[in-house]
Amino acid sequence: MSDGAGRWWSWALISWAVLASGLEGQVPSASNYLLSPDERARLEADLADVEARLAEVQALEFEMREAATLRPGNVGPDHVRRDVGPVEIRGPRHLLPAAAGAATHALGQFRGLSDADGALTALRIDIHDAGEVESLAPPYAGGSGTAVLVATAEDVRALVDHAVRRHVLEAIPQPLVPWSGGWGWDSAFRPDDGVRLMVQSTNRDGIACLQRRDLEACAGYLALSYDGSTESKLALLEYHYPASAFLPPTPVSETPRTDDLLGRCVFEQRRRGTPDARGTCLADLASREYATLGLLPSHPSARASLVAHALQLGGDGALTRLMRRPDGGSVGAHLAVVAGTSEAELVRSWQEDVSGRTGVFRSEGGERPGPASLFWAGGLALLALRSTRWRLG
Amino acid sequence: MGIQMLKLHWRAARWPMLPVLVAAFGLPLMAGSAAWGATYSVDHLSASGAVAVTDGAAVFGLTFAIVAAIAGSILGISAWSWDHRQDHVYALSLPVPRWKYSALKFGGGTILVGATTALFALGATTSSLLANLPAGLRAYPGALSLHFLIATQTAFALLFALASGTMRTATIVLGCVMGLAIFGVPLLDFLGNFWSPLGDFDLVRFAYATLVENDGPLSIFAGNWMLFDV
């Protein structure tokens, strides 16, 4: 048992002893249900004393944990440093190659990430060999821009991979994360996975849209285009902003998200005391052009798929643009910048992509082997024809 | 001449290839079995059927790549195995230029690769026709069969080239590969004590990146092998 743990147990035992001794004889028996003032005063004094001692024990325990817990800056004498893009890794020499490899691989999974313009803030990872550390430290502890890992050679890859991915995903600006369903959509960085998520979604309208090609359901789920009439606009707006979302109580002080056009409008109208704030706002939005409605899909999996599509369209640097969200802009406008196109064009392109992929048996399509594969097969064939057994001996 | 050599190649390869051919036909069928006769209710909130189909396709996708590699390897090695046994004396005494002899052998092997792929395509197409897919998914028997063809042909060409040389050459090549695989990492770790860039060099990652990623020679075995996908 380590010093720290030993001291903790000692104090726990002492505390228990103190408590036990302090309380012994002080617990009122059934026959002493009613305490006299003197008895009460004594009991309260003892309890206060116990509380103070408990507080002391807890403070000491915290100190001991803090002393034992590894923190950034607590660098071992044989630690070396290795930088992988924005990630600074420090740790024992024998763990660095695996850690650096994992960091490189994790960063590589986010297509379009270009660190040259510094969109990703620095992340420092301190690795300590689990075999050399005796502490109560968890295997992973992180805060913004730091990660402290206690790892063996086998699990250093997994922990570094997790730390780097988390750092990248934490860089995704608010409110994009809750808008598109939370951290789980890191797989949506791959467009196929995004569409696959949609197909497997549990959304009733999604199932109706993708399985029965129910266009009415699709209108909301995929934000399909409308016929231009005010009625169809209102129908879509109703779908995207169902009345139940604005049922009271909505604290007046709560500021709606900047991409929530209807919410902001309602908030403003209510502030002014307009009687039918929602109806007024709907009518106002319906009078605008389609492009300004910002009709993005409502279901998280569909939204995640839209983000993946925007990243795919945007190509190199798209993820960097995703992380640099302009202040005050809507989600739709941000995604349009990511994709390098207009919001309407982004949504139209995404709708076409999803619709085109669903429900048709085609003989072509799917991921085909690229020209490099044919080159290698042909090159190896030429090599194979040069048999080295031209002669015996 | 070519037909006789093809017959000979098949004789040399037929027994090891038999289970591979069964797998080439049967695995696509198994990949799609989750979708045979499936029904999807739009009233039911869960689209677990689609999940089962794509999960099954992803699992079996790995086996397709393995079968392609094994099929190509068996055909490549068996192309020269009978010649090796009698030291190539017969082949060298025949009135045919050596390059032509190799080319005929390679052509025969390519035909056998095509036949294996045809069987695979038959299984994939049958599976696709039997499957009842949710509207969000589609079947790719054509693209998958093309992928299988190129992968098998790549493995065949690689092993054909290796097997055509002397036993000494093959031993040297394979010995180097095995030696790197077993001793490379510890050796680099040891040498890293004297020169740190060596210790930092990730051999496994480098080998993987060179061979499989970045359009390397084995990159065909990676990629999307799913029979059913979005």
Next chain:
Amino acid sequence: MSHAIELDDLTWRSGGEFTLDRLSIRVPQGSIYGFLGPNGAGKSTTIRLLMGMMRPHGGRIRMLDGRVPRDLPDVLQRVGYVPERPHLFPQLTVKEAIDYHAAFYRSWDALWATELVERLDLRPDQRIRRMSKGQTGKLMILLALAVRPYLLVLDEPTDGLDPVIRRDIMTTVLDYVAETEATIFISSHLVHELERFCDWVGVVDDGRLITELPVQDFKNGIKRLRLENASDALLQRPPFSLLDRLPANGIRSCEEWVVQGWEQPHRQLLEREGVMVREVVDLDLEEGFVELLRSTRLQRAREDR
């Protein structure tokens, strides 16, 4: 074309000590050329170089008016070859082996091949790995002959076979040669067999050609002499080559000399020197071959010292 095979200064070195040292051979067209030598002399090596299976380190090879290896595929179309060890695929049947071999030769005579199957008493459906050594040897000859070759290159084709099968094989070969005037280049260490049908002989030992001449000249040229009063003075400028000299002892009453290049007038020459020639014995090909080899090796040993 006057020579079916021409080797000029053929040189080959193995990684060890064995060397083919500037071998020059001429095989007359239409002849049956016996290529003799003890085990390890370089016979099979020479044949492999001839067939283009190995690359020489020096020298020139011509076969049927073509350069080897430049014209090799065309030349081999007219050559029937039987190697020292059977090179057939054991998993095949006789018929399958014949069909496979036939596919490579433009001049393949299928009818003749069928006749040979019957004549050599082979079963078409029999698997090669289940055949005896003799049957395999016969199949090898069949494959070589059915090509209708201009040149047969046979590397110890009857080695290890029983006399009956040896006779069957050689009879078939000689019948073919008599019919077509093809050339045979046959190597063997069974000298007594080759004596019956070879008309040329080349003797090789330790990678070097010892002699090359018609068989009759070879046999006629080597004699064993039993002499009395033989003296060393005779050896100062002998009219013949002395291959071996055995002094008189308890068993031999006379001195015995083995000589090459003996002619009838040499008897008078010896008698003028006071040497009595008791007997002149003709040696057969095998005895002559052995004496020649022994003498050559002795001489080489003296030169090395």
